Amino acid sequence: xxxxxxxxxxxxxxxxxxxxxxxxxxxxxxxxxxxxxxxxxxxxxxxxxxxxxxxxxxxxxxxxxxxxxxxxxxxxxxxxxxxxxxxxxxxxxxxxxxxxxxxxxxxxxxxxxxxxxxxxxxxxxxxxxxxxxxxxxxxxxxxxxxxxxxxxxxxxxxxxxxxxxxxxxxxxxxxxxxxxxxxxxxxxxxxxxxxxxxxxxxx
Amino acid sequence: xxxxxxxxxxxxxxxxxxxxxxxxxxxxxxxxxxxxxxxxxxxxxxxxxxxxxxxxxxxxxxxxxxxxxxxxxxxxxxxxxxxxxxxxxxxxxxxxxxxxxxxxxxxxxxxxxxxxxxxxxxxxxxxxxxxxxxxxxxxxxxxxxxxxxxxxxxxxxxxxxxxxxxxxxxxxxxxxxxxxxxxxxxxxxxxxxxxxxxxxxxx
Ligand SMILES: [Zn+2]
Ligand SMILES: [Zn+2]
Numbered sequence: 257x258x259x260x261x262x263x264x265x266x267x268x269x270x271x272x273x274x275x276x277x278x279x280x281x282x283x284x285x286x287x288x289x290x291x292x293x294x295x296x297x298x299x300x301x302x303x304x305x306x307x308x309x310x311x312x313x314x315x316x317x318x319x320x321x322x323x324x325x326x327x328x329x330x331x332x333x334x335x336x337x338x339x340x341x342x343x344x345x346x347x348x349x350x351x352x353x354x355x356x357x358x359x360x361x362x363x364x365x366x367x368x369x370x371x372x373x374x375x376x377x378x379x380x381x382x383x384x385x386x387x388x389x390x391x392x393x394x395x396x397x398x399x400x401x402x403x404x405x406x407x408x409x410x411x412x413x414x415x416x417x418x419x420x421x422x423x424x425x426x427x428x429x430x431x432x433x434x435x436x437x438x439x440x441x442x443x444x445x446x447x448x449x450x451x452x453x454x455x456x457x458x459x
Numbered sequence: 460x461x462x463x464x465x466x467x468x469x470x471x472x473x474x475x476x477x478x479x480x481x482x483x484x485x486x487x488x489x490x491x492x493x494x495x496x497x498x499x500x501x502x503x504x505x506x507x508x509x510x511x512x513x514x515x516x517x518x519x520x521x522x523x524x525x526x527x528x529x530x531x532x533x534x535x536x537x538x539x540x541x542x543x544x545x546x547x548x549x550x551x552x553x554x555x556x557x558x559x560x561x562x563x564x565x566x567x568x569x570x571x572x573x574x575x576x577x578x579x580x581x582x583x584x585x586x587x588x589x590x591x592x593x594x595x596x597x598x599x600x601x602x603x604x605x606x607x608x609x610x611x612x613x614x615x616x617x618x619x620x621x622x623x624x625x626x627x628x629x630x631x632x633x634x635x636x637x638x639x640x641x642x643x644x645x646x647x648x649x650x651x652x653x654x655x656x657x658x659x660x661x662x
Contacts, residue, residue: 258551258640260524262509269505270476272498273487283637284476286547288506289513289522290567291580295475300506302472303491306465307499310492319492321463344489348461364493377494434486437461 263289315386317362317379319344327351327359334358335391339426340383340412341398342366342405342433349436350398355445358396361386366399366408366433375411384415395421396451398436400428409454417456424451466492518589520565520582522547530554530562537561538594542629543586543615544601545569545608545636552639553601558648561599564589569602569611569636578614587618598624599654601639603631616657627654 259267263285270281288296312318313325316338320326327333337358341347347360363378375381387395395416399405413423426447431439462470466488473484491499515521516528519541523529530536540561544550550563566581578584590598598619602608616626629650634642 258555259547260513260522262505262512262524263522266505266509269498269502272495272502273473274490275483275486280478282548283478285509286522287477289509290515290547292475293510295472296506296510299472299475300503300510302465302469303499303503303506306469306488306492307496307503309465310463312493319463319466319489321465344462344493345485352461 259285312362312364316360317364317382318347318360319362337394337396338383338387338392339396339398341436342400342408343436345434346398346436349439350444350448352437353441353444353448355441355448358394363408366402366404367411368404378408380412380415383412387416387419387421393421394424396424396426397454398426398428400431400433402433405433413454413456423454425454426451462488515565515567519563520567520585521550521563522565540597540599541586541590541595542599542601544639545603545611546639548637549601549639552642553647553651555640556644556647556651558644558651561597566611569605569607570614571607581611583615583618586615590619590622590624596624597627599627599629600657601629601631603634603636605636608636612657616659620659626657628657629654 266285267281270276270284271278309321310319313320313328315324315328318325318327322329334357338361339350339356339358340361340363341350342363342365344362347362350356361383365373365378367373367375367378386392395412397409397412399409409425416423427450428447431443431447436444469488470484473479473487474481512524513522516523516531518527518531521528521530525532537560541564542553542559542561543564543566544553545566545568547565550565553559564586568576568581570576570578570581589595598615600612600615602612612628619626630653631650634646634650639647
């Protein structure tokens with residue numbers, strides 16, 4: 257074994273981060289242990305703080321440090337529209353545009369059976385329950401047009417087939433789920449005005 | 460602010476890792492908080508364990524969890540030759556070749572004034588002290604031929620000008636400091652047999 261047991265464990269733990277292979281993990285671990293213990297200490301506390309303090313809003317699954325997220329806790333927000341986004345980053349982007357007054361629901365992913373991400377992981381049961389609360393009249397899907405996102409749109413739409421709710425979709429032109437915080441606010445505002453109602457095929 | 464304060468802190472801490480920019484740090488933080496808290500917890504403990512358990516061997520600066528590293532603690536190793544390497548990875552590569560019976564000294568870097576890495580950071584005072592211990596007759600430099608490594612070789616050689624010790628250098632053909640664990644053991648063995656004695660220009 258090239259490294260000490262605790263170093264090997266650290267290398268393995270770092271490899272679990274997205275986009276980090278074995279060589280980068282080695283480089284990170286050695287840099288922290290050889291030259292930057294304070295950086296490592298800071299990361300260790302930041303991780304344990306964030307994991308303790310940050311949780312999903314029980315209503316909309318936005319990451320928050322409060323009981324309810326700021327949007328859900330705000331009585332001035334329009335409770336009749338729920339904007340469904342793939343990620344907290346997308347919610348942040350739409351919030352920054354200030355062009356949406358309703359509430360959110362954050363999936364934290366899209367359907368991807370190969371990665372073990374099914375409807376439960378995305379909180380779709382909670383979404384259907386939330387929509388049944390009575391105040392909600394529209395589910396607005398703000399997902400891009402990649403294959404898995406399309407499958408997710410289709411799946412969610414089917415959940416509301418008999419519900420009497422309107423299901424709409426915001427057109428994503430040159431925008432990607434998970435990157436809406438980088439989109440121009442005017443582009444987001446424009447997309448929101450162009451939402452389309454999704455029809456149900458009745459059998 | 461797009462994310463909660465603890466999330467922002469975590470993103471900043473992740474950005475301090477080598478090769479991690481703001482987008483990757485965001486992606487890492489959100490993946491941990493949204494879907495993989497156990498991965499985050501494991502990384503947090505692995506970091507704090509490694510930072511507590513792993514330290515530099517007081518004699519040779521190899522990363523170890525023991526009082527002295529395995530090589531320094533082994534009385535059968537030849538105390539007359541010290542192999543100077545840039546990184547723990549290089550020491551590991553040479554150990555794996557089993558072609559060297561002496562001891563090591565790990566610089567954990569090479570001279571790089573622009574990064575604030577000077578002789579003290581590399582432990583060169585300790586190296587000179589170690590070499591003065593009486594048992595040592597040869598300092599064998601196993602560094603590659605990049606600009607900073609050449610400057611480091613030159614600097615170390617100068618430290619031993621009046622010492623009476625032999626300073627040798629192992630030729631690195633197609634090998635790089637920080638990657639010797641990936642070099643073929645026979646190539647390392649070959650390089651060790653071809654070490655050259657560095658002469659001093661007397662003024
Ligand atoms: Zn909420
Ligand atoms: Zn040692």
